[in-house]
Amino acid sequence: MNVPRFRRCVSLLGGLLPACLSLALIDGASGAEDQVFADFEGPTYGAWKATGDAFGAGPATGALPGQMPLSGFIGKGFVNSFHHGDAGTGTLTSPEFTITRGYVAFRIGGGGFEGKTCLNLLVEGKVVRSATGPNTTSGGSEALEPSGWDVRDLAGRKASLQVVDAATGGWGHVNLDQVVFTDRKPPGQPRTATREVVLHKHYLQLPVKTGAKQRRLALVVGGKVVRECDIELADGEVDWWAPMDVAPWKGSMATIRVEKLPEGSGVLARVEQGDSIRATEPLYRERLRPQFHFSPRRGWNNDPNGLVFSQGEYHLFYQNNPYGWNWGNMHWAHAVSLDLVHWRELPIAIYPREYGDSVFSGSAVVDRMNTSGWRAGGKDELLVAAFTSTGRGECIVYSNDRGRTWHEYEGNPVVRHQGRDPRLFWYEPGKHWVMALYDEAEGKQWITFHTSADLKHWEYGSRIEGFFECPDMFELAVDGNPAARKWVLTAASSEYRVGTFDGKTFTPETPKLPGHRGEAFYAAQTYSDMPDGRRVQVGWGQMASPGMPFNQMMCFPCELSLKSTPAGPRLSWHPASELCLLRREARHLSKVALSPGGPDPLAHEKAELLELRASIVPGEATTVGFTLRGTPVSYDVARQELTVGKRHAPVPLHEGRIELQILCDRTSLEVFADQGLVYMPSNVAEKGKAARYSTVVTGGTARLATLDLIPLKSIWGGKPLP
Numbered sequence: 001m002n003v004p005r006f007r008r009c010v011s012l013l014g015g016l017l018p019a020c021l022s023l024a025l026i027d028g029a030s031g032a033e034d035q036v037f038a039d040f041e042g043p044t045y046g047a048w049k050a051t052g053d054a055f056g057a058g059p060a061t062g063a064l065p066g067q068m069p070l071s072g073f074i075g076k077g078f079v080n081s082f083h084h085g086d087a088g089t090g091t092l093t094s095p096e097f098t099i100t101r102g103y104v105a106f107r108i109g110g111g112g113f114e115g116k117t118c119l120n121l122l123v124e125g126k127v128v129r130s131a132t133g134p135n136t137t138s139g140g141s142e143a144l145e146p147s148g149w150d151v152r153d154l155a156g157r158k159a160s161l162q163v164v165d166a167a168t169g170g171w172g173h174v175n176l177d178q179v180v181f182t183d184r185k186p187p188g189q190p191r192t193a194t195r196e197v198v199l200h201k202h203y204l205q206l207p208v209k210t211g212a213k214q215r216r217l218a219l220v221v222g223g224k225v226v227r228e229c230d231i232e233l234a235d236g237e238v239d240w241w242a243p244m245d246v247a248p249w250k251g252s253m254a255t256i257r258v259e260k261l262p263e264g265s266g267v268l269a270r271v272e273q274g275d276s277i278r279a280t281e282p283l284y285r286e287r288l289r290p291q292f293h294f295s296p297r298r299g300w301n302n303d304p305n306g307l308v309f310s311q312g313e314y315h316l317f318y319q320n321n322p323y324g325w326n327w328g329n330m331h332w333a334h335a336v337s338l339d340l341v342h343w344r345e346l347p348i349a350i351y352p353r354e355y356g357d358s359v360f361s362g363s364a365v366v367d368r369m370n371t372s373g374w375r376a377g378g379k380d381e382l383l384v385a386a387f388t389s390t391g392r393g394e395c396i397v398y399s400n401d402r403g404r405t406w407h408e409y410e411g412n413p414v415v416r417h418q419g420r421d422p423r424l425f426w427y428e429p430g431k432h433w434v435m436a437l438y439d440e441a442e443g444k445q446w447i448t449f450h451t452s453a454d455l456k457h458w459e460y461g462s463r464i465e466g467f468f469e470c471p472d473m474f475e476l477a478v479d480g481n482p483a484a485r486k487w488v489l490t491a492a493s494s495e496y497r498v499g500t501f502d503g504k505t506f507t508p509e510t511p512k513l514p515g516h517r518g519e520a521f522y523a524a525q526t527y528s529d530m531p532d533g534r535r536v537q538v539g540w541g542q543m544a545s546p547g548m549p550f551n552q553m554m555c556f557p558c559e560l561s562l563k564s565t566p567a568g569p570r571l572s573w574h575p576a577s578e579l580c581l582l583r584r585e586a587r588h589l590s591k592v593a594l595s596p597g598g599p600d601p602l603a604h605e606k607a608e609l610l611e612l613r614a615s616i617v618p619g620e621a622t623t624v625g626f627t628l629r630g631t632p633v634s635y636d637v638a639r640q641e642l643t644v645g646k647r648h649a650p651v652p653l654h655e656g657r658i659e660l661q662i663l664c665d666r667t668s669l670e671v672f673a674d675q676g677l678v679y680m681p682s683n684v685a686e687k688g689k690a691a692r693y694s695t696v697v698t699g700g701t702a703r704l705a706t707l708d709l710i711p712l713k714s715i716w717g718g719k720p721l722p
């Protein structure tokens, strides 16, 4: 078969189409029928001639190996120059034709490099029109988008089309489908569109459709780009409105600029201004809003950053995409708490310096002795933070106003290396600062230690192999004995090693040990400068909130301790004692017999937010435990193993019983067992459904020596929903 087929839509389908549809294919003004020049539906390119190795033997029918999923093509086949990945190059040239319609319409995707990943219209061997795909930077989308040219001035000329792939780097390919000669104007190439506004409110409200194509948006004030992001702007239905804080420029003229916006897009006109977060459901009370865990009011969060206690406030900075539901546009957002459980969100603390530069993870400390000399002299403590400025290196910023505004150290970056995630701490015996870093030198994964007297000048100390991302390091008293202190080195996975540290070198005394045993905890960090010597850790809770204007959360703060076990000292996790601030009146049961099919003490429990503490004597049972919001928390007696969701962990019976403490929120379960030696944070299976709890016992009778059911209060004020 000769492919692609050159055919006339209407003549081919005419007899089959209802009159209204065939009419719709004809432009009212000129009356000429659309002519499908190429639809790439056959196994070869037919009369089109390929050169090079990028185009393969014929049209593709989907993504090629290593390519992201493709969409936006018509039918099954389309041109895809991703053969041999982005490295492949070549051309694909059509047979000659005569221009008889006013427009050439097509769908194009892939790289956005002029002259290199493009479709050209050639007349007498010269390029008279050219179009590219939309992508030039990493991320982006493989969707083919409708586009076309006005060729009315070329009527009657002989021409050909040429697809060119001359690019070999990222997005070094181009995709094409459905070339149609038409008298109806197709959408032009997407272009930069702007809108002038006088900023008169706190926020610009940007309409977001999660999953829509990402566009680059900038806010320009006085000729300078002051905000910039990649954002899934909603052209049609809006999922949620992302607030862009423009308070610093209130009263100024500004230009909102969006790159590569399809012609006719109404999206810029939809941007609004407002003094509060635009919401369809009350803020912090949304259906899947965690009720006693921190989550950002809008956008995505991942790692906690800069956890530091100062002047009565617990600071929680965190990795935040203010403009999207998914990871991206990394900023340090900021929340504070007076009690570790109730949080107040403050304006974003650290913005990227320029487009493409992200503010990645890091830490903060109080520079009590003013070693850096940056203390302003007021009553406020000097806070110093370190973060990874991608593309630059490890950077230092400081604040003399309780973390509200930050100043860059002019000597940034202070450390350059192949890595990220600086963790600062003070080493008292040596009276110096330490920066623990994740380092990828020599293609391996290290934690590197640097030291400094003044937080500005850093010197390499040592490195240790075997941890990935987000190091943390601290000293703990084994069993609370101040004479028996050990250092713990941990990183994003929460695995850890126990050992000694001399201010420069960590000497491990254990192999790498497992950290948390759940499925939804990562990149945790502990608080600096705690007034009471506690080591409190907050982890990124990887609990998704589908359909919400926010995503992910922070796990409940945990107090860490080192407990001695026959195998040596081990980390243990307990919910921070401030949990008591959330407790309502408990229901206490004791000596409850559990038998398969028997009465269930949880049957009538309706509390939406619940702490459950159980001392379980498995007795004759084979398995015993609970189903909480559809998620199994189940103990296998023979294996002495606890299952939470899909994760398992060994939990030995102590005197014939196990003790569990479980925190249930709308999207999460945090299970503590074996005196905190086993910590299992998990998503709940039934999100957005009314809370349901039950006990589960199989194989024989078990007993709940005690069961405490403690309804918890929402941290967001008011009562939890019924």
Ligand code: FRU
Pocket: 302, 303, 319, 330, 360, 361, 362, 388, 420, 421, 469, 470, 492, 522, 523
């Ligand atoms: C861990 C991490 C860090 C990085 C940050 C970026 O989740 O990948 O290593 O700094 O997230 O958001």
